[in-house]
Amino acid sequence: MGLRGPGAKAIKKPADPLIEATSEPHPWEAEGLSRAERVIAFMESLPVTSGALAGTTFRVRPWQRRFLKAVYATDRRGRRQVRTAVLSMARKNGKTDVAARLALCHIAGPEAEERGEVYSAANDRFQAGRIFSEICAIIDRVPWLTERISIRRHSKELEDIGGTGTVFAALSADVATKHGLSPSMWIYDELGQSPSRDLYDTLDTAMGARGEPLGVVISTQAARDDAPMSELVDYGVRVNAGEVKDASFHLTFYTAPAEADPWERATWKAANPALGDFRSLEDVQRLAGQAQRMPSREASFRNLILNQRVDATQQFITAPVWMACGAPVDLASLKGRPCHAGLDLAASRDLTALVLVFEDDDGAFDAVPFFWLPDDDLREREDVDRVPYVRWRDEGFLQTMPGKTTDPEVVARKIAELHGIFGFTALAYDRWRIEDMRRELAAIGADVPLVEWGQGFKDMSPAIDVLERLAVEAKLRHGMHPVLTWCAGNAKTTADPAGNRKLDKRKSTGRIDGLQALAMALGAANRHEVQEAWSPMVDVI
Template identity: 55%
Template sequence: METRKGDDMATRGIGAKALSERGKIAIRPTMPWDVPGMSRAERVIAFLEDLPITAGTLAGTTMKIRTWQRKFLMAVYAEDAGGGRPIRTAVLSMARKNGKTQLAAGLALCHLMGPESEQRGEVYSAALTRDQAAKLFQEMRAILTAHSELDDRANVIQFNKQIEVLTGEGEGSIYAALSSDAGSKMGLSPSFVVYDELGSAPNRDLFDALDTATGARKNPLMMCISTQAAADHHVFSELIDYGERVNSGDIIDPSFHLTLYAAPPDADPWSREAWAAANPALADFRSLEDVERQASQARLVPSKESAFRNLMLNQRVSAASRFIHKAEWDRCNAAPELAALAGRECYAGLDLSGSRDLTAFVLAFPGEGRSFDIVCQFFMPEANIVDRSNEDRVPYDLWARQGHITLIPGSTIDPGFVAQAVMQAAQTYSLQTVAYDRWRIEDLKRELGLFGGNVPLEPFGQGFKDMSPAVDMLERSVAEKLLRHGGNPVLNMCASNAVITRDPAGSRKLDKSKATGRIDGLVALAMALQVSGRHEPDAMPSCLLELMD
């Protein structure tokens, strides 16, 4: 028996239905999104509201776009005078469980086979793992199964997590679920990408691969929907920071849109106002009872507070407890005037690393009112810098290109480069002393001797006795906004990673062994601040002051 194209055995890949089962349902004469007079955004909304809800208490009904969702869609799909859509990157950030998966699935279908589709388009969902990326595919598949008209035009390949459009709008278009293996994504030409939970991505490789691949399309769109990342240096944090500058008018970029739902840093985390700020669907399809339950637990169990703030309040805080609060640290990010520091008195902290790690050299310049200007230098071996960036999930390679890290040729730290930086600081500023950890200091002293310089060095113990007053001074300086650290991204990373331990007497020290990342810069800063106090002139006795009067 012959098998002809279109017969039951003719399929488009493992897991697909036979093509002969397609094309049997009559298409409505006028689709809800084809009504004359509609704007582009209204057509998108009409398409979404034609889609069925497949799970939960509202299963069996169709989507109803809420006011907050409508506002986002109207902004993203607004047209310019020429009828084009200016927005190329759209970011939507909110707390967990606010319906992002169904919205993202509906928009992916809209670009695949709805009013935003194009002939032979490429639509992708991206996520940390293939299983996570496939969640959006499963939601799209469930919607198609419940929408016979759209399902009749599509070929769903379960095994490969792909969807093909056979007829009608978007004919020849494909959808696929992608994971973070960016190396195999360089040949793609996306017309629409939705990146699910970009805030949890270990690096920016997949985002960059997809973002740069859209250049071949006339009207591409990259949409990132996620809860905030924990760190400032994360790619999603960079997108949010950029978007806030666009929203404030500091940057003019009509191709970028940000909608951010997050509780303010100084909000009462246990108030309903804070919950509502981060959960636009609160008391609608986002359970108020569930948020109340999680808030009650976090309030009673301090170790859960950070995770509650990140996931439920959409604040940029790590899920682990940290030594310095981000909001306080960020209030100290004023930049010192480098040119005005030449010749000024300063004190340094030097935290020498192992052969392959981060070395930190931090200068503290005392100013008026017990304030300090902070200048940092960081060093790492050049070899395998990309691998270390991936291992630590930190963009060392990018920071090196930006000048925040000095890369030393080879695979180990050559102390000669560090010694040269110390000598240059001594020649440029009035360097009073360099506090150092005794680790590998003999190598540095030997190199300093080769330069013929006389740099004042001062050992600084890393135990509770010496570090406890340094931690106290650092904490006080941050809390009282006495630092101007300029927002150095490497120092920011160290501050966000820092944790402390206590001895039985209550003394504290910065603990590298318990930190989730490198804290060398903050250790060097604490030492610099503490030795500045050691070298202050003794206060004049009150009896001498009276005699002078």
Template identity: 55%
Template sequence: MALRGVGAKPLSERGKVDGREVLPWNEPGLSRADRVIAFCEDLPITAGKLAGSSMQLREWQREFIRAVYAEDTAGRRPVRTAVLSMGRKNGKTQLAAALALCHLLGPEAEPRGEVYSCALTRDQAAKLYAEMAAILQGHPELDDRCNIVRFTKQIEVLTGDGAGSIYSALSADAGSKLGLSPSFVVYDELGSAPNRALFDAMDTASGARDNPLMMVISTQAAADHAVMSELVDYGLRVQSGDVADPSFHLTLYAAPEDADPWEPATWLLANPAIGDFRSLEDVQRQAGQARLVPSKEAAFRNLILNQRVSAVSRFIHKAEWDANAGTVDAASLDGRECYAGLDLGATRDLTAFVMVFPDEKGRYDVLARFFMPEANIEDRSNEDRVPYDLWAKQGHITLIPGATIDPGFVADVLANAASRYSMQALAYDRWRIEDLKRELGLIGAALPITPFGQGFKDFSPAVDMLERCVAEKLLRHGGNPVLNMCAANAVVTRDPAGGRKLDKSKAAGRIDGLVALAMALSISKRHEPETLPACLAELVA
């Protein structure tokens, strides 16, 4: 039965179009990828100077389709997740709409299939619907087989390939999506998703299908912990051979971080359609503004050059921080001299305890522990757009039972650390420390705690120390994802005298781990033995 509602096509208007005997994508001798290409190129362009003409895929689009729809020796498509990432305005929406129609009523259609477009908001997801509806209206032969309901932004296939299949636009409210069984999903601009809930819901919902496909078409996210970043990183590992996974494909157009952002050759690396249907003049205009206005450079790098760069200027450059991600052998740290920093969060926030272990070469092994209340962890993950719940499952965050941080729990952790390692000093912020001191007293733990001011006077040397250690690659932080997040969010402010401090109020997210690390490094510097000048050392000897 056809869907009914506002915008539905009357039954009397169907069945009046004479179809071709053999459709272009059904010509004999075509491979699976060639059938998809033939279907796409039979569709009309709906807007712009080429409106009314047939779509002509560019070679870079054909290469992506051939990679995704290639078949194995058994005649099946191995790829189940496909990621296409490039700069903005490179025709992603039109390509996604064509492929969604291909799975809805073209050569990739299956009986009673379910095709969905996903995005941050329903309006954004509906952009793909609008493009699909416009294409169908410009293709009477396909339009005659469909029922389009504009009120609900749905399309139902009535006859032919894919009869009984439906398409619908979905937003990031993942709660109502768990009963779906998608055969094809296209996620538009996953890089801007607030969390991974909708992606995971659609990815896991396709298990009942024989050969489902999840397609992500997006620019890169700004942060490493975003689901889009995880997909890109995983795809790069697949490309390098580090991971063998024929079910995953990545096509990435992005400018390297060390490339000159103002050179046209660099723009082309992230914008395969530049000079074609991506305006070269528009990119030149944005590059000129970003070069003269520093606040626009980060957005230009992220949205145009498709680099993983936040639109907010950060204290620590990602490449420098990643260069310090050496492996930390936790077992070898037992009994070693260490210095620690503790940043107690509010009752429902993140608490960070970071220890640094200096070695004879002047480098530091970094061991970080994080704590959050167990109650409402998913809500806080959604609020901060950070996967705290996932990190807790992976062991990077310790969840404390209840709805608030229990100072007794933290006191036990500190006491155990002091007994395991040779803790020389523990720097702490005075805020909320009295409750912790009381708990330490109750368990008889005499820790070498040292107050650490959070103003410019006390924190400026800590910022200098942290910056030097990162720049000179003196840290081994093990790539802890929570600490990585804190480093990516960190910003500094200056006082009139030039002093600096890490500023939580201006940070893009939580920076507690980096604050604790800065305090630990600074307190270790204070405890370094003073070295006598050579002439005095000889006299003493």
């Protein structure tokens, strides 16, 4: 009910003729319904207030039903296990509508509890008001809700004064005072666009006083790996894959596969479950056409319409270019071909990368990477970097060593072994910790041709140019090694005023050590070819 001030009387609102007042039991009060079925019945009792379907009663789609059944599933005691639910899909697939109905379900529907607190969260005041406005539009059209719920539009608050006493408020990340909350249910709209996790953490950590609290995030993917939404998606993917056991967390994830053709309708459908229903196919076709004609819009199209984690800022190697170079590498066939190597020695607890490149008669290169990490806190590193280090180790893509620091002796012995098999023409290295590596190589009698390779523009710019040219021309084969592919997806460049480039770890979204080592190896190969081409001239002189 609308209140005009302290002690003001309720303002009666015109009822929607679609939803007549009735003394009959509500549909969700029927016997034999599961908890999820009661939620669905409540949502389907409410009207659609806007769009092409305005004036009809809401109908839960099969894909929405699957999400709701997963979230509101109960154990043998009838208790809901899920505490955090994430629904990620492309824009314009009805996220706000679903969020509004779920909030109402916990305010005055079958999930309402005595003196509950329900919140909708967003990144700014305007966005925070969208769910509130949709809830109010529904209340205005449903007589029994009109009689029960007080609306305070100026403060974006509701109160179920005719029932449980549950309160609702719309919160935005730009409002400072949010502590002291005790939410029974909260919904975060478009967390993927939030640069900070402060509001999310405030709500998530405030639920401890409730018996069965629920937090729901409904959002497209974030563009960067280090965003709060990315952490939730990555964790949910691991839960869904069985790598992590956590019955309190659920992820429903609609995204287009990275390798799929972004201009195909089937690809659009993967990220847009409502496509052709209430998500306009014509609109997606329009946006796809613009992205094809204007490459600057492709990253935004992939992020917002295909729900892919794609940063609109300049990425060094795009996913399609990298995947075009993903042909398998036959290690047994490489012996006898010119072999060049690049070594990126990390700090004692970080990722160390060694990449060998083998040139063929057509000027193309096969890349064979090796990676090392300490083994002691590998699972903690997974949580920090949000990648499956344990699985990569178990599948042989990552080498680990006992302890909490990288042992240079382990790396040195592998370098000596590989040099003995393939005979490096050069091993390009950064000065960082190289003296430890020199000492270990000398201790085992390995005579490896080490070539210093600076990490500044002078050495890295030509190496970057070679890597880019080979990738664009599909003259690089890397076999889609998962760790190297992860590094490639993270990498970004920076340029000096003259246009020289280098990989920039500060701008990149994750570890790039593997791509750095690959660039160094290819740079060493290019330098070796130039020196060979000039050597006859030197002899003549």
